[in-house]
Amino acid sequence: MAGAATNRGSGGPPAADPAGTTGAGGRMATEHHRSAGGLVVRGSRILLISTQDGRRWQLPKGHIEPGEGPEETAVREVREETGVTGRVVAPLPGVEYWYVEKSRRRIHKRVDYFLLEYVGGDAADFDAGEVSGAAWFSWEKGIAKLSFENERRVAEEAHAAARSLLASRLGDKILAAT
Numbered sequence: 001m002a003g004a005a006t007n008r009g010s011g012g013p014p015a016a017d018p019a020g021t022t023g024a025g026g027r028m029a030t031e032h033h034r035s036a037g038g039l040v041v042r043g044s045r046i047l048l049i050s051t052q053d054g055r056r057w058q059l060p061k062g063h064i065e066p067g068e069g070p071e072e073t074a075v076r077e078v079r080e081e082t083g084v085t086g087r088v089v090a091p092l093p094g095v096e097y098w099y100v101e102k103s104r105r106r107i108h109k110r111v112d113y114f115l116l117e118y119v120g121g122d123a124a125d126f127d128a129g130e131v132s133g134a135a136w137f138s139w140e141k142g143i144a145k146l147s148f149e150n151e152r153r154v155a156e157e158a159h160a161a162a163r164s165l166l167a168s169r170l171g172d173k174i175l176a177a178t
Contacts, residue, residue, distance in 0.1 A: 028106040035111045036073035037061025039158045040086040042118035045136040046155065048145060049081050054132050057145045059154065061111050070112040078116060082134040083125025086116025090161045095150040115158045115165075 037059050040047040049060045062077035064070060071088045079085050092113040099107050126134035137145060143155045 028100070028104070030106045030108055033107055033109045034064050034070075035061045035109065036064055036070040036077065036114070037111060038074040038078045038086060038088070038114045038116040039092065039155060040078055040082070040084055040116045040118055041158070041162050042136065044138060046139055046142040046158075047078075047082055047084055047118075047123060047134060047136055048142055049126065049131040050133040050135070051131055056147045058147055059113065059151050060131075060134075061113070071114060074112070074114045074116065079121070081127055081131050082121070082123055083127070084121035084123055084134070085119040087119050088114045089117045089165060090115040092154050092161065093157050095154065097150065113154050113158075115161050 038061075039059055047060075048057050050057050060078045060081040062073065062080070064073045065076075068076070075086060075088060092115055094110060094112045096108075096110045099109070101107050123134040123136060139155075139159050143152055143159070146152045146155060
């Protein structure tokens with residue numbers, strides 16, 4: 001992720017276009033990209049990826065392939081990048097941002113995120129061809145470690161959703177026991 005970022009939920013009007021023109025009055029061509037990713041929770045820990053030799057920490061994500069839905073993409077990308085398999089338990093706020101790639105193309109990117117519950121796998125099996133590493137953090141440390149404000153907001157929403165889901169599950173167990 002590079003460039004100006006805005007946090008936007010799914011849908012709604014596109015974020016303002018900060019990329020502007022090419023300088024000679026001509027407009028750069030805009031490409032629209034759509035990705036999906038996820039935040040995996042295992043107990044009280046969350047899984048992040050590092051890029052740029054560990055200088056950047058972020059949420060795993062990737063392009064939605066033809067015929068694939070955002071939830072499927074999130075599960076696939078998390079597994080490919082981290083070596084960990086998760087199961088989608090809730091949607092999270094999406095992010096939307098613009099950036100210029102190699103001074104040639106303006107990219108408008110929208111990313112749908114999901115909260116995933118850990119199913120299996122080992123973060124030591126991350127894909128070194130795609131990321132520099134994958135590691136588990138406490139919620140507090142993980143949120144602080146994220147390099148981008150828009151992803152920190154997604155993680156904060158995920159934390160609230162995870163607490164709510166846990167409270168609901170505990171309530172269901174208590175009700176079932178009575």
